[in-house]
Amino acid sequence: MDAVEIERAVEQRRVWLDKQLDVAATALDLSVVGQSVNTFDMRSAGAVARDQDGDVWLRVVVQDDDYEPVCRWDGNVTANSIRGVAKPAVLRWHDWQNNVEYLRGRRIRGEVMTLAPGTTVAPGGVLHDDPQLPDTWWQGLRRSLAALATHPTEWHNELGAVAFTIRGVEHHFGITLPDNVFADISWTTAHADLHWGNLRRPQMCILDWESWRPMFAGYDLATLYCNSLLHPVTARRIRDMPELHTHSGNLALLSAVCRYLWIVGEGSDWDPLEPHLRAEAETVLSSMSRRTE
Incomplete structure (x- = not known):
């Protein structure tokens, strides 16, 4: 077309x-x-x-x-x-x-x-400017994600998440992830679509729950981080959170990067993220390569 x-x-x-x-x-x-x-x-x-x-x-x-x-x-x-x-x-x-x-x-x-109260932080999903969110907003987000992570669910698609990540890394980076990369990872219940278009301010509220499911621990912060890469100060605040400094967090970040690379080039707000996403993934893949040597 x-x-x-x-x-x-x-x-x-x-x-x-x-x-x-x-x-x-x-x-x-x-x-x-x-x-x-x-x-x-x-x-x-x-x-x-x-x-x-x-x-x-x-x-x-x-x-x-x-x-x-x-x-x-x-x-x-x-x-x-x-x-x-x-x-x-x-x-x-x-x-x-x-x-x-x-x-x-x-x-x-x-x-x-x-x-939902308030207004959407960034309607297009990607953060371009300082969202001017107080510490209480971030504390509310952390509390909500912690509560969600422990919520039990009978719906399982763990193998689907692994296959999606393997396929994405092969397609976008030409690298086949070895099976032992997925050993000893942690899973939590995740919103699984946490971008700035699904967050409200000044009162923190999370919208759009059609995708919630078990995912690699840290996946929600990983998707939010990907959508913050055009505003380095906010991106760094999220990247410094402990959930993204684990092996599961690295896999979560890889999976999130691949998710957005699939839609880059379709004329959306995600297009400018491509070089930043690729750079982030290269760093993670390099650290994983050292881990499996």
């Missing part, structure tokens, strides 16, 4: 998602009152809506079983069980099957969620 065709396809998807917001609002007895916001991958859209008790967030998402990294169809709903984490809650939801020609047969979900 050329640039014009891509632009038309994106616009078609945007218009279709807006219509699904209206369908969800009718089914859930809401009225949409805010501007719709689409995710980068155009899998979902959301907007402020009005309920009988006040403003809420209405989100619609299209099921895509082939999407990588893994997203869970019921992730936002099942995340209601997580305690000790600053996050929105899903109040109710409605599923239906798309019967129009465009994406016919796809399953769609509308979710009514509590409205």
Whole structure:
């Protein structure tokens, strides 16, 4: 597809998602009152809506079983069980099957969620400027990630995370990671999509829970670090955290780097990160090579 065709396809998807917001609002007895916001991958859209008790967030998402990294169809709903984490809650939801020609047969979900306080730190996901976050904000993030890390989950995709990392390192760096690299690593429950577009201020709150799953310990800080590389002061603050100074943290960082390298070149906010991501990965790979010698 050329640039014009891509632009038309994106616009078609945007218009279709807006219509699904209206369908969800009718089914859930809401009225949409805010501007719709689409995710980068155009899998979902959301907007402020009005309920009988006040403003809420209405989100619609299209099921895509082939999407990588893994997203869970019921992730936002099942995340209601997580305690000790600053996050929105899903109040109710409605599923239906798309019967129009465009994406016919796809399953769609509308979710009514509590409205997160404040504003998004960086709507595009990548940090360019000083976020001016107080120490209390960072303390809140640390508390939430610590609570999340200990949350039990019955859903397991550890082998998928390993395979994704191996495939990414081979593709982007021409290096095959030996099996012993993945010995003695630690796993924790992770949000798994922690970028600045999923964080709110001035009150710390973590959005978008469709991807939460077991991951290499340190993965959430690794993804946030990758999205901070254009603002060195913030990047250094995250890089100095102890979770990223472990073997599991190194693997988490490699996995996060590969994740973003897959989408570099698609005209998004992540494109300028490429040289920084590559430099970070080269450092980690060099340290791993010394470790396995």
